[in-house]
């Protein structure tokens with residue numbers, strides 16, 4: 049079946065799970081914020097589309113956080129002086145992504161105190177929506193350490209009391225009032241368990257007439273997530289975008305049709321989405337990785353595969369993206385697939401990935417000259433790992449491909 053449209057609800061839910069992986073052992077933050085914010089919005093009597101869009105804003109609110117260290121700081125205290133940065137970054141990413149650009153302004157202010165927001169020239173509707181995200185976000189910081197035990201059922205009145213003391217200062221009084229009312233029952237907190245959250249999100253998706261995203265919108269969404277992934281490290285700036293560009297061009301050199309080219313591009317943009325789970329301490333490590341660090345690093349392409357399978361059910365995108373570390377002789381990872389099992393598109397993305405990475409500086413080496421890169425890639429063909437035909441196309445137009453690879 050041909051991929052034409054993807055359900056927006058499912059796409060945002062799944063891709064936000066990838067964002068939540070930045071939390072490493074704390075991986076449902078975005079979803080909990082989303083569900084709490086929507087519950088408060090519903091109680092405030094907001095129209096259905098507003099409640100739905102606050103749900104999506106909740107799931108995406110931390111798209112400016114790519115680094116595990118930043119995530120930790122944001123969840124360590126109620127107010128962190130460095131919090132503004134990820135709000136600006138996230139708003140910037142979203143404003144460039146047409147299908148989600150309407151969420152940009154509220155993400156921009158989701159760590160701004162209410163008393164400060166009132167002084168800023170911000171639309172009152174955005175003000176309240178941003179502050180609702182802030183409230184749900186901070187409630188989650190208070191509840192997260194208690195969620196693995198039944199302690200939350202004992203401690204929740206203290207959380208409500210704490211939030212009440214911040215009414216008018218950090219949070220809008222009307223939001224605090226509604227929160228205090230609806231959170232004063234066990235059910236509010238028990239609904240935060242991972243299985244129940246997933247179930248509730250699925251049910252919401254079933255009950256609404258979800259908008260469908262066509263290929264142009266999917267490309268924008270893929271670009272947004274590629275930027276989040278590439279922001280993990282100063283060494284990988286634009287890596288995914290450039291891999292996508294190179295892969296698309298290589299596929300075009302093979303005479304692939306436009307429909308497939310778009311899918312190659314999306315696969316290229318998202319091939320490293322599984323890296324969101326890998327600590328930047330490993331990605332930026334200047335020396336050799338320990339066996340354990342290598343194992344953590346190596347799981348990223350499998351995570352990519354599983355994440356994309358849930359978004360692009362009827363498409364080859366998960367395979368083309370998830371197989372980018374496979375080799376023709378079957379000594380890659382994570383499936384150890386070999387020659388005949390690798391589509392042309394898989395081979396193309398594998399070549400594009402290595403070529404771009406070699407053209408970029410890495411913590412353990414400098415950038416390399418084009419001649420050196422071509423030599424390196426050719427040796428991988430000789431070793432039977434990369435596809436000779438794909439590399440031949442690249443070599444035939446090497447200068448052009450090198451320009452696509454470097455910023």
Ligand SMILES: [Fe+2]
Nearest residue numbers: 077109110185
């Ligand atoms: Fe957050």
Ligand SMILES: [Fe+2]
Nearest residue numbers: 319320349372
């Ligand atoms: Fe990779």
Ligand SMILES: [Fe+2]
Nearest residue numbers: 287319320401
């Ligand atoms: Fe990559």
